[in-house]
């Protein structure tokens with residue numbers, strides 16, 4: 001049985017006091033069993049405080065990006081070693097907003113995934129197609145390329161530890177969720193690609209989240225699908241009650 005992962009991606013939202021209050025309000029409420037992991041992906045300036053407030057609880061704190069180099073002349077960037085140093089455990093990599101708005105390439109994402117493992121951080125690797133690509137029947141080939149390029153050079157065990165988030169770009173922040181069948185079809189395909197490229201065992205073990213307008217009202221249906229092992233949630237993860245409901249759905 002793959003352990004589910006429910007991750008809230010706050011993006012560029014919240015201030016320090018409300019972020020800490022969110023963690024204080026949710027850390028005792030997230031289920032502690034072995035069915036689900038709960039992760040909060042917060043802006044850089046709040047990470048140290050959130051790691052501190054989440055201490056002793058099951059809530060994990062993630063960064064939303066990082067550079068792939070360990071240190072050096074990269075003004076404005078944050079390194080994997082810095083994230084590790086402050087107690088961050090997960091990192092979102094290759095989110096479509098970073099690919100689109102900040103010109104991240106598959107090659108950079110691949111370097112970041114390697115860097116994450118080199119610093120003991122669990123990568124949440126995002127992939128997904130645009131609406132035009134879906135309408136052109138390119139979804140599977142786009143996602144396949146993104147997955148192959150991002151995972152290139154990883155060991156079997158590293159691939160097993162990677163969390164892949166399938167986020168169709170047309171479903172992000174639009175209220176248009178992919179149907180559970182559409183989401184599962186792509187997640188199942190990603191699993192096949194991993195099995196073929198890496199190993200059958202890695203295909204079985206890799207956890208695949210769906211992301212794109214997930215909310216308490218639709219998460220049960222998404223999680224009932226064979227190949228969806230969790231969710232990466234934007235808007236609906238900003239409120240503590242809603243986030244707790246999403247994690248509770250993962251523990252059912």
Ligand SMILES: O=C(CO)COP(=O)(O)O
Nearest residue numbers: 009172173212213234235
């Ligand atoms: O991009 C997302 C999570 O990374 C999804 O955002 P929404 O849940 O707001 O659609």
